Amino acid sequence: MTMEKHADFFRDVYQIVKLVPKGRVTTYGAIGEYLGLRSSARMVGWAMHACATQEGVPAHRVVNRNGMLTGKIHFGNPMRMQELLEAEGIEVKEDKVQNFKHLLWLPSKELL
DNA sequence: ATGGTGACGTCGG
């Protein structure tokens, strides 16, 4: 029942995350806004938590609106998220994506 | 039922 609703919600979120280009990042709020969830970015975070270890979803490309790696804790190893980003050429310093503004990928703009 | 918590964000001060 509600599980199906959640499943739909998860699918929507994951689908967008999968569209984030390698070497770019997006935010919880941007995803929520694109899905018409107004400003319940928390739900996006909740969805991401549900897929934390799942394959095929580049969860490391989702950061908060300041470009900070607030979800690093949920990657098993706290360093994992940063490593994944750096492996894509993204520079991370003090848990913050450098040049964040330039790397930001907004579904509402770049997606048709 | 209720209050606290959280991968968040906006607004005031």
Place this chain on the structure above:
DNA sequence: GCCGACGCCACCA
């Protein structure tokens, strides 16, 4: 620019 309040909504004790 930092801090607190508030809005958000699912989850958990």
